[in-house]
Each structure stands twice: as structure tokens, then as C-alpha cells.
Amino acid sequence: MVETREESAERKWVGKSIQRIEDPRLLLGRGGYIDDMRLPGMLHAALVRSPHAHARIKSVNVEAARRLPGVTAVVTGEEAAELCNPMPDFGPDPTRHEWRCLAKDKVRYVGEGVAAVVAESRAVAEDACDLVEVEYEPLPPVVDPEAAMEPDSPLVHDALGSNIAYEKTMVFGEVDRDFEGADVVVSDHLRWHRSSGQPLETVGAIGNFDPGSGMMTIHVNSLTFTSYLFMVANTLKVPSNRLDIHPHPAGGSFGSKFWAVKVAIIAGMLAKHTGRPVKFIEDRVDNISNSDHHGSDRTYQVELAATRGGILKSLRVKVVDDYGAYIQFGVGHHGNALAQAVGPYRIGSLQYELHAVLTNKCQQGAYRGFGSEVQNWVLERMVDLMARELEMDPVELRRKNFIQPDQFPYFIPNGNLYDSGNYEGVLDKALELSDYESWREEQRRLREEEGRYVGIGICTAQERSVFSATEFWFWFDEPAAPVTSMPESVTLDVDAMGNITATLYSCAFWGNSPETMVAQLVAEEFDVEPSQVNVVYSGTNQGLPATGPGGSRFTVMIAGAVQGASKKIKDKAFKIAEHLLEAAPGDLEWSEGGVAVKGSPDRRKELSEIAMAAHLFKHSLPDEIESGLEADQVYDHPYTTMPSEDRKNLGVFYPFVGHACHIPVVEVDIETGKVSFLRYTAVHDAGTVVNPRSLNGHIIGGIAQGLGTALLEEFVYDESGQLLTSSYQDYLIPSALDVPEVVVGHHETPSPYTVHGIKGAGEGGRMMAPAAISSAIDDALRPLGVRVRELPATPERILGWIEAAQAQSSS
Amino acid sequence: MSEHRRIAVVVNGTPYEAEVETRKYLAEFLREDLSLVGTHIGCEHGVCGTCTVLMNGVSVRSCLVLAVQANGAEVMTVEGLATDGQMHPLQEAFREKQGLQCGYCTPGMLVRAYELLEENPEPTAEWVREGLANNLCRCTGYQYIVEAVLAAAERLRGSSVAEGQPFEPATSSRTNQEA
Known part of the structure; x- marks a missing residue:
């Protein structure tokens, strides 16, 4: 194998x-992208966006906008609620946190659409947006997720009666026993801030409704889940067999165009309303503030238990996830995290306590990893911390705990299956390709002779692939829809x-x-x-x-x-x-x-x-x-099983599990906080590779995004809920000077359950890089007593950590 | 608000005259008036470089340049690279090296790379990286783009006449297998 x-x-x-x-x-x-397409008689739409994080809409005056020459229609949130049903929502109890394509009654985040203008050109539509007068009654914003959980917090959704959309603690195996029997327990508080895929092309759609046949045709650059499009038809109030969605090439997604149906629904609604084709292409501010696709935004309290000899025994995770104003995919992101919660290690038991909280921010969607990349980061942070506690080599601690090749197929404590793997094989190849030993020597030399802060990081983590739908509902005791195959x-x-x-x-x-x-x-x-x-x-x-x-x-x-x-x-x-x-x-x-x-x-x-x-x-x-x-x-999905009724076993839901080892070498400038790369090695096992060059491109590109997550990218909301990073001048995407050359290797362990033995591999780069880079920064700054506990590790944060560590050591 | 001006502009060697709104950006003029939709719009605020075109041989952000500012200028877009059904060596090299994934930043990247190689036919990898750093790519991590530009430079140096090959609509049987 x-x-x-x-x-x-x-x-x-x-x-x-x-x-x-x-x-x-x-x-x-x-390329034939969506904005390249023009239909005869086509109109253009733009959105009036909320400047407030939380406010009641008292009135919307559209008269001046409607009078502007070239304007065909202005649709307010209230009118949209007549034209459309609420948005499709896979979250828990959607009627209690109703989501609409345009806000009705109140706005819940900066950037939320309150009205749509349709005009002969995009420019005229934008002119008319400036003429729409919205009277708001500002409400106290809900920004901090921990405060949002307090009983006296203002409410994002009054009907929910709380800002906690969902919470549950799941225990798999004998967690208490394993912690009581452990020699060493390390614990930490970790923080992962929100970012997103930010493809260079935004989401766009052209709606075209034929009143004669009742046929609604929508051209989009986002199409997924065709079996669920009856939900879009329901929102648009057209019969499901009168909805035809045509996919166009997308200028990148990285998750952010995964079931991104709001733009299509707005275009469809406006086409039906005006009787003409309507194009709606998000501008960059729409995409940053109103995309429904921000990534995870989590605060963790984590404990890891081990024996003195370095055998990892059990993991306890408590996570508060700031979902923003709505929760369209429920807590499927944590289903993803659970799929590989114990990583490549023989950790025998697991406790996972989740609090999904609503706040006045753009809602979460999908971003390369769908929440599992955060779990990778958290677990690898804890393994590094344990190695430090035990004074063990972080490579050897990992090696000692790997699931072995003859143990596959391997069921992790919550019941998900790892189909196959050879983690030591991947590790050894990565150590070799990275010249690990010589870099250790070089690191010592640079530290002693030149006083430079060079660090070598390591991440050995999983890339789950090919979900079945159970991960979206096994959270609930009485699921509304126990669907299976995708x-x-x-x-x-x-x-x-x-x-x-x-x-x-x-x-x-x-x-x-x-x-x-x-x-x-x-x-x-x-x-x-x-x-x-x-x-x-x-x-x-x-x-x-x-x-x-x-x-x-x-x-x-x-x-x-x-x-x-x-x-x-x-x-x-x-x-x-x-x-x-x-x-x-x-x-x-x-x-x-x-x-x-x-x-x-x-x-x-x-x-x-x-x-x-x-x-x-x-x-x-x-x-x-x-x-x-x-x-x-x-x-249909080739290998999935149902969860047990008591949810002590979640069944097999994400079984084709790739693995990777990343070894970056970084240097931290302790005067400026800048992190630069001296080398970066990535070895992946994605089973049988179909096109190696293409896969390498995805791995390197994923590393670039993971680097952004680790060092640069963050959507910052201030305490009033104002979005401070609404352009690429504030939201920093890695450039060619930020991303290092990557040495890529493969170690193929074919899956026994898939055609040709292929495992999925599109997300791996981003699922590893944040953990690997954090580990490298730790290693560089170890003499100063600094550890990365929050991402992105911006220069400003790194300088703050150094300062805090120095203050602590001198006090 | 809707003031118009008449402009004359040469795009990819073809002269055009048009009546344009004074507030219209060059990118919109190229895409909407001339149907040259190869120039894409990314951020609309001059940071990402997706909309890069050459104006009188110098790269500009066509989302920040007004169409009227291009009056009297020569503009080159991605559509001006291939000639007589043959891809430019840069396009060939991007294909061979897989220097693209979604393709959205690619036209701006190609135009910027063209400008770089005009400036320096014998670039180093570091020089290319620095030169491309104003054009964001969200897919590739840049590595294969840099490789492609270096490969194109070598090919362009190899012969004064570009060794273009007819492009085929689907993959050819040529493979560049690697480990």
C-alpha cells in the first residue's frame, strides 16, 4: 500500500x-465568465447596502431613485418579501432566524442589502442607489460572541430569544477516565479570526423570466447541489420544473461560490419583476461585506492528555464559533472538524463542545477546509505544546502517535473512518525533501553566530474528502431531513x-x-x-x-x-x-x-x-x-453509514482521508514582526493522483491562501460592528513577494474504496499551512518565550507577543 | 452626470472612434463598447491588477483610467497577444507550466508579463516575482506563473521570430509528465 x-x-x-x-x-x-455575457434588453442591478451593523428600518423612500432617467425599478426589502419567500436555509430552526435576499424590518450587519435598483446600466443603477433614502433606528450591536451568549445581550433575531443558534457537547469514548489517568495535560486558549476565499471574480448572475411559459432561466457562476434547487425555486415562487440554472465558469471560488444562491435569487426576482433579463454582479464591497461566505471565526479552550512517555490519550475541545447574522449551513463546519478531529494520531477519546453564536456580522459560508482546517491548526498547536511540555522532539512525538499502515481502515473515536494512509512514509519523505537535519544545524548556527530568529515548523495533518450529507444533521436528535448520498x-x-x-x-x-x-x-x-x-x-x-x-x-x-x-x-x-x-x-x-x-x-x-x-x-x-x-x-457516495441514535457513533461520513506533512523554515524579524520564508516543503498523500502538475498547483495555491490566513488576512469588525476591512487596501491578499517557492512531494496510498484509488485533494494546502507556519514562528521565537495562539500572526501581533513575553520574564 | 466626449483610440492595432460617457472607465469601454471581454475587473479600486492593460506600452489599471484618458493612445489587451491563430510564447508557456487555474487574473498577468519581458528579456526568477507582485492571483501561489514567464523569456530569446504553434481547442497528445 x-x-x-x-x-x-x-x-x-x-x-x-x-x-x-x-x-x-x-x-x-x-473564458466565458458571467459578466462577459449579454442578453438582448438586459438591465443591470445594484444594491443599497446597510451602513449599520444593527438597526431597525423605519422607512425606505425610493421616489427620487425611481424618477432618475434610466431606472426601471427599485425593490425594497419589504417588496422583496412579497416577491420572494425566505432564502433556502439548512440551519437549525430557520423560521426563528429568518433570512431574506434583502433585509426586511431590520438590518443585521454592515453591507446587508436593503433595496435593489434596476437600470439601463450599472452606473445608473449605482447613481440611483445614492438616491434611496433609508431611515434607520440604530440598535445596540452584537459584536463579541462571548458577550452575545449572555442572557441580557441584545438579540440579533428576536424570534430566536437568544443569540445561541445551536450548542451541544458530544463525548466519544472514555474522556474523563483518560484525562484522570493521564500524566500530563496541556491546555490553551486559541483564537482564529475570520477571513474568506476572496476569488478575484465576485458572484454574478443573469436572471431571465419568460412570463409566457413561466420559465425562469438563471445564468450563474455558482452552482452546486442540483438536488436542492427546488429550494431556490420555492424562494423565487416558481415551480421547480420551471427553473433552469445554467452554470458559467467562475473566476475562482475556494468555497465562496458553494451554494452562493442569493445573487441568483436577486437576479431572478428582479427579472420576474421587470419582465426583462437582469444582470447582477457583486462589486468587491458586496463580495467582502455581503457574500454570505466568511470563513470560521472561532475561540477555543482546548486540553490534550498524554502519558509521560508521550502517548496521546484524549482531547477536549470547547469552541465558540461566531457565525454572524445567519447560519445557512447549520454547524456542518464542525461536522468537518469532527471528521478528522484527532488528526493522524491514535487519540482514543474525544469531547467536543460547540457553541454556535449569532452576531451582527456577515454570515459564514464555505472557505477551503470548511472548518476542518481550523481543527487541524488547533490540534497541531496542542501537539506542539505537548512536545514542549514533555521536552520531546515535535517530530518524534508525532511519529510515536501515528496510526500505523496496518491499522487501516481505522475508525476514529466518533465513528468516522480513515480509509488508508502511511503517515510515517509522508513524514520521512518531507524530512528528506526539506533537508530537515541540515536546517536544524543551520538554525543553531544562525542563532548563535548571527543572532537571527529562524524557526522550522512541522504540521502532520489530515485532509478529509468526499462528504456524505449526514454531517449536516447528525447534530440533531430529531433531524428534519436525514439525507445521505451526495x-x-x-x-x-x-x-x-x-x-x-x-x-x-x-x-x-x-x-x-x-x-x-x-x-x-x-x-x-x-x-x-x-x-x-x-x-x-x-x-x-x-x-x-x-x-x-x-x-x-x-x-x-x-x-x-x-x-x-x-x-x-x-x-x-x-x-x-x-x-x-x-x-x-x-x-x-x-x-x-x-x-x-x-x-x-x-x-x-x-x-x-x-x-x-x-x-x-x-x-x-x-x-x-x-x-x-x-x-x-x-x-452515489461509495461509503457512508448512518449515525447511531444516541450519537455516540456518528457513522462513516467523510472517509477518504488524505494526509500531508508541511515543513516551512521561516525567519522572524523581531524589530518589525515580519515573517519571511527561507524554505517550504509540502508532501501530500492524496491517493492516486490524476494530474500531478494540476494537483501541485492546487497545493501551492492552497499554501498561499493558508499563508494569508496565517499572516495577513482578517475581516476586522470594530466594537460598533463596523467592517474596517472592506477593500484590498485593508484586507491583504498574499502577493508574489509574500509566497515562497514550495517544494512539493507525493506519497501515494490509494484508497481501497474509490475508483483508481483517488482521494480528494483540492483543499490540502490551506488545511496545513496555518498550522505549519504557526509552528515555525513558535520555533523561531522560542528563545523569547513566544507561542502563536492567535491567527493571523500579523507583524503588529507578533511584536505585541514579544513585548508581553519580555514584560513577563522581567517581572 | 452623463457628459459625453468623442475619443479615438487604437486597441490591439485596430483604430476605434467612439462617443463615451466621461465617467466611463477604460475597462468598461473595452468590455462593453468594444466587446473585448478578456480584460477582467477584480477589485475596482486599483489594487488587484486583474484589469491591467498596456497604454502606450505602459501597464495601467483600466479600472482606474477613464476611457477619455485613453484618447489618442495605443492600448494593448490580452486579445492582442495571439496573432494569426497562434498563441504568443507567453500564452504557450502559461499553458505548458499550468500558470493558471481559474484564468481570471490571467489576462492582466499576461499583459504585465509581456511588459516585463519587453523591459528585460533576461530576467531572473526574483526579478519576475517582484515585477508581478502588483498583480494578485488567488489560485496558483504564483510559482508556476514565474516558471511560465521564465520559460517564455527563454523561448523569446531563442529566436527573433516567435516560435508560435497553432493552438488547439482541446489538449494535444503532448504531455509534460513529471514525477
């Missing part, structure tokens, strides 16, 4: 760094010339490589060139069930769908070939892109010959063969 080079040698296309199919059109400036589908169609078209049913393209992946997978099945495969995207109205990218699931799931559809086509192709070659069933084999008689390779039919017969010569073929050569495959 270690290296798969021999096995991958049997594959012709899976495992090759072919050039991406998507790239030529992107390089030519013909399917992915494909249609393969071999035309009369033998050319293959693959139709995908979820989001078009987010910067991942769905076309390249599918072309390689289809080429593998049919033994053809990937260039022969055409990949297209279906609208949802004719669509099969699809979930789209998210939770590092797409490649694993589409591989299953492609294999299933290919088998159906090949089965039919064999039947036709039996007839054409007058051969018996079982005498034929797939060979070089066609069908040949075993042992007589010259007696063969090309796929094109079989396809021509299938399409045109039905009456020459046996009766039971229908014309055509196409197949659908809906591929």
Missing part, C-alpha cells in the same frame, strides 16, 4: 500531467464518428479542472486520447443529480460516474461487436480504443465503426439493441 508507481504504470492517462483542456480559451481572453453524475455520448462527449451536471468550472479530469478519466476507460473527449455542461432543468466541487469530492465522485457510464457503453459496444465480428460473448476484449477478438488482434472493430452501426444500422443488429451509444451514470 505504499508507492503506487507500479500500479499507475498500468494506467495510460490517469497519473499524467497533460496540459489542461480548459486553458487555451482562458489564455486567449475567451451524488455526482455524467452522461457519455459516443456519436456516429466515435467521438465522445461528456456532459457534466454541476458547476461549470471554478479553477479546478473538471474538463481535464473527465477527459483523462474517459481516455483511461476507452483507451483514446483525452483530446478526443469533448466536455460540456448541462443546465439543471435537463440535469441529473449533481453536487459539484466542495469538500474535495469532485474528482473522486466524477471518476465513479465516468467508470459506470463507460461500462454501460462498453457493454453495448461489445454486443454490437459480437454481431459485427461474428464472435462469441467472452471472446472479445477492449483493445487500443476498439474491440478485438482475443488472440486475434487483427479481427477488430474500431469504436467509430461500432458507433456508426449503433447510430445508423439498428435493423442490421439484434432486436434488443436500441439505436445510439450513450449512457448516464448517477454515482
Whole structure:
């Protein structure tokens, strides 16, 4: 189960760094993004946004705006509540924290939309926004989540009667016993501030309603969960079979376009209202302040128990998560954290206490890791702290506690499964690639001879992939919807010339490589060139069930769908070939892109010959063969089990678990607090790799985002709930000078449960880098007694920590 | 508010004359009036560099430059890179090195890289990184972009005539396999 080079040698296309199919059109400036599309008669929308964190809307005067030449319509929140039902909401008890596409009665965060203007151009729409007069009655803002939990706190949602949307403590295994029996317990208070994916393209949509047919067509750059689009139809008050959503390529997502339906709903609502196509593209301030996709914002109290000999026994986590004003995905982010809560270690028991709190901020959505990256950071912080407490080498402490290769499949205390892995193999490769030992020597030398603060960090952590839906509801004793599979589908169609078209049913393209992946997978099945495969995207109205990218699931799931559809086509192709070659069933084999008689390779039919017969010569073929050569495959989650009723066991819900080891070497300038990189090594095990170059790109890009999370990026709300970071001058995205060269390695342990042994891998870079960089800063500043307990570790914070540590040591 | 001016501008070698609103940005003019939608808009406040185009050979943020300011200027956008159905060596190198993922920053990145190589045909990796630091990319972590620019520089140095290859709409059978 270690290296798969021999096995991958049997594959012709899976495992090759072919050039991406998507790239030529992107390089030519013909990407086809949503804002590139124009429909005849199309209008443009802009939003009036709330300047207050918390305020009652007393009145909205739109008369002046409506009178502006070029303005077609102005829709207030109150009118929108007539035009639309509340937004789809997967959170607990949505009726008690009702979410609407435009605020009605009161605003709950800075940036929330209170009215929408539709005009002949975007510029006129924005002019008219300035003419909308909103009278607010400011209310006391709810900003600090701990204060928000107090019984006398002002309420974000009066109907909820509290700001605590959800809380629960789950205990898995004998936690109290393990802590009582432990020799050493370390505890810490940790803080992870909010950031978000911030793709360079915002969310956009074009709504187009045909009053004659009642058909609502929406073009979007965000499409996921096609099985749940009936909820969008319900919001828009159209029948579910009269809603057709067409996916367009997205200029990045990183989670932030995952089920980002508000923009589509606003565009659809305005199109229905005006009777004309309406384009609504968020501007950057919309996207920063009103995207519904801020990342985790958590405060932790954590305890880790171990023996004196360094055997990790148990973990207790208490987390307060500041969800902002709404909670659209419930606490699924903590389902993600639970999927790999004990990391790669044999930690026997786990307590997880969650408080999900509502405040006057933009709500959380998805950001690469979906909350599991925070758990990785927390656990790795604690393991580093334990190593310090035990005076053990942090590498050896990790090695000592790894789940071993012969222990897979391995059930963690809460019941989730790790399918496979070889964590020491990954670690050893990373140590080698990073020149770990020589850097330790160099670190000593630089410290002693030059007084420089150089640190070597380590993170050994998990990347769960391919969720099942149980993680969204196992929190509740009586779930409203105990759904299970999150399917992915494909249609393969071999035309009369033998050319293959693959139709995908979820989001078009987010910067991942769905076309390249599918072309390689289809080429593998049919033994053809990937260039022969055409990949297209279906609208949802004719669509099969699809979930789209998210939770590092797409490649694993589409591989299953492609294999299933290919088998159906090949089965039919064999039947036709039996007839054409007058051969018996079982005498034929797939060979070089066609069908040949075993042992007589010259007696063969090309796929094109079989396809021509299938399409045109039905009456020459046996009766039971229908014309055509196409197949659908809906591929359901290959391995998920139900949670137990008492929730002592959550079942298998996120089972294909990759692993990575990151080793950064940093230098901290203690005069300025600046962190710079001297080296960065990342070794990943994502099972069988489909396109190594593409995966490396995702790993390096994910590290850049993790670096942003670790050092730069933070949405700052002041005590009045004002958002202080509403532009890229304040919200700092890493530039080419901030991101180091990364040395990437792979150690492939194929999953026993997936097609080709693939594991998901799209999020790994960001899931490791914050922990690894924190560890490196700790190591650099160890002589000063500084540890990273809060991210981002901005220069200002680092200087503050140094100062505090010095004050403490001199007092 | 809606004052208009007549402008004359050469974009990718083609002369245009147009009546534009004085407040209209160059990016909007290119995208809406000329349908050159390859120039993308990222932050709309001049930080991300997504909308970079060359104006009289110098890179500008077309989300901050007014269309009227381009009156009399020569503008080059990403659509001006490929010629006669052949990708520019920079585009080829970006493809080979996978110097892009979502493609949204790519036009601005290509235009800026073009300017950099005009300035210095023999750049180092450090110089390229510094030169590209004003263009944000959220996908790649920049590494393969830097590799692509260096590879393009080498190719451009290799022959005075760019060795363009016809681009194919789908992947070719060429592979650049790596470990």
C-alpha cells in the first residue's frame, strides 16, 4: 500500500500531467465568465447596502431613485418579501432566524442589502442607489460572541430569544477516565479570526423570466447541489420544473461560490419583476461585506492528555464559533472538524463542545477546509505544546502517535473512518525533501553566530474528502431531513464518428479542472486520447443529480460516474461487436480504443465503426439493441453509514482521508514582526493522483491562501460592528513577494474504496499551512518565550507577543 | 452626470472612434463598447491588477483610467497577444507550466508579463516575482506563473521570430509528465 508507481504504470492517462483542456480559451481572453455575457434588453442591478451593523428600518423612500432617467425599478426589502419567500436555509430552526435576499424590518450587519435598483446600466443603477433614502433606528450591536451568549445581550433575531443558534457537547469514548489517568495535560486558549476565499471574480448572475411559459432561466457562476434547487425555486415562487440554472465558469471560488444562491435569487426576482433579463454582479464591497461566505471565526479552550512517555490519550475541545447574522449551513463546519478531529494520531477519546453564536456580522459560508482546517491548526498547536511540555522532539512525538499502515481502515473515536494512509512514509519523505537535519544545524548556527530568529515548523495533518450529507444533521436528535448520498453524475455520448462527449451536471468550472479530469478519466476507460473527449455542461432543468466541487469530492465522485457510464457503453459496444465480428460473448476484449477478438488482434472493430452501426444500422443488429451509444451514470457516495441514535457513533461520513506533512523554515524579524520564508516543503498523500502538475498547483495555491490566513488576512469588525476591512487596501491578499517557492512531494496510498484509488485533494494546502507556519514562528521565537495562539500572526501581533513575553520574564 | 466626449483610440492595432460617457472607465469601454471581454475587473479600486492593460506600452489599471484618458493612445489587451491563430510564447508557456487555474487574473498577468519581458528579456526568477507582485492571483501561489514567464523569456530569446504553434481547442497528445 505504499508507492503506487507500479500500479499507475498500468494506467495510460490517469497519473499524467497533460496540459489542461480548459486553458487555451482562458489564455486567449475567451473564458466565458458571467459578466462577459449579454442578453438582448438586459438591465443591470445594484444594491443599497446597510451602513449599520444593527438597526431597525423605519422607512425606505425610493421616489427620487425611481424618477432618475434610466431606472426601471427599485425593490425594497419589504417588496422583496412579497416577491420572494425566505432564502433556502439548512440551519437549525430557520423560521426563528429568518433570512431574506434583502433585509426586511431590520438590518443585521454592515453591507446587508436593503433595496435593489434596476437600470439601463450599472452606473445608473449605482447613481440611483445614492438616491434611496433609508431611515434607520440604530440598535445596540452584537459584536463579541462571548458577550452575545449572555442572557441580557441584545438579540440579533428576536424570534430566536437568544443569540445561541445551536450548542451541544458530544463525548466519544472514555474522556474523563483518560484525562484522570493521564500524566500530563496541556491546555490553551486559541483564537482564529475570520477571513474568506476572496476569488478575484465576485458572484454574478443573469436572471431571465419568460412570463409566457413561466420559465425562469438563471445564468450563474455558482452552482452546486442540483438536488436542492427546488429550494431556490420555492424562494423565487416558481415551480421547480420551471427553473433552469445554467452554470458559467467562475473566476475562482475556494468555497465562496458553494451554494452562493442569493445573487441568483436577486437576479431572478428582479427579472420576474421587470419582465426583462437582469444582470447582477457583486462589486468587491458586496463580495467582502455581503457574500454570505466568511470563513470560521472561532475561540477555543482546548486540553490534550498524554502519558509521560508521550502517548496521546484524549482531547477536549470547547469552541465558540461566531457565525454572524445567519447560519445557512447549520454547524456542518464542525461536522468537518469532527471528521478528522484527532488528526493522524491514535487519540482514543474525544469531547467536543460547540457553541454556535449569532452576531451582527456577515454570515459564514464555505472557505477551503470548511472548518476542518481550523481543527487541524488547533490540534497541531496542542501537539506542539505537548512536545514542549514533555521536552520531546515535535517530530518524534508525532511519529510515536501515528496510526500505523496496518491499522487501516481505522475508525476514529466518533465513528468516522480513515480509509488508508502511511503517515510515517509522508513524514520521512518531507524530512528528506526539506533537508530537515541540515536546517536544524543551520538554525543553531544562525542563532548563535548571527543572532537571527529562524524557526522550522512541522504540521502532520489530515485532509478529509468526499462528504456524505449526514454531517449536516447528525447534530440533531430529531433531524428534519436525514439525507445521505451526495451524488455526482455524467452522461457519455459516443456519436456516429466515435467521438465522445461528456456532459457534466454541476458547476461549470471554478479553477479546478473538471474538463481535464473527465477527459483523462474517459481516455483511461476507452483507451483514446483525452483530446478526443469533448466536455460540456448541462443546465439543471435537463440535469441529473449533481453536487459539484466542495469538500474535495469532485474528482473522486466524477471518476465513479465516468467508470459506470463507460461500462454501460462498453457493454453495448461489445454486443454490437459480437454481431459485427461474428464472435462469441467472452471472446472479445477492449483493445487500443476498439474491440478485438482475443488472440486475434487483427479481427477488430474500431469504436467509430461500432458507433456508426449503433447510430445508423439498428435493423442490421439484434432486436434488443436500441439505436445510439450513450449512457448516464448517477454515482452515489461509495461509503457512508448512518449515525447511531444516541450519537455516540456518528457513522462513516467523510472517509477518504488524505494526509500531508508541511515543513516551512521561516525567519522572524523581531524589530518589525515580519515573517519571511527561507524554505517550504509540502508532501501530500492524496491517493492516486490524476494530474500531478494540476494537483501541485492546487497545493501551492492552497499554501498561499493558508499563508494569508496565517499572516495577513482578517475581516476586522470594530466594537460598533463596523467592517474596517472592506477593500484590498485593508484586507491583504498574499502577493508574489509574500509566497515562497514550495517544494512539493507525493506519497501515494490509494484508497481501497474509490475508483483508481483517488482521494480528494483540492483543499490540502490551506488545511496545513496555518498550522505549519504557526509552528515555525513558535520555533523561531522560542528563545523569547513566544507561542502563536492567535491567527493571523500579523507583524503588529507578533511584536505585541514579544513585548508581553519580555514584560513577563522581567517581572 | 452623463457628459459625453468623442475619443479615438487604437486597441490591439485596430483604430476605434467612439462617443463615451466621461465617467466611463477604460475597462468598461473595452468590455462593453468594444466587446473585448478578456480584460477582467477584480477589485475596482486599483489594487488587484486583474484589469491591467498596456497604454502606450505602459501597464495601467483600466479600472482606474477613464476611457477619455485613453484618447489618442495605443492600448494593448490580452486579445492582442495571439496573432494569426497562434498563441504568443507567453500564452504557450502559461499553458505548458499550468500558470493558471481559474484564468481570471490571467489576462492582466499576461499583459504585465509581456511588459516585463519587453523591459528585460533576461530576467531572473526574483526579478519576475517582484515585477508581478502588483498583480494578485488567488489560485496558483504564483510559482508556476514565474516558471511560465521564465520559460517564455527563454523561448523569446531563442529566436527573433516567435516560435508560435497553432493552438488547439482541446489538449494535444503532448504531455509534460513529471514525477
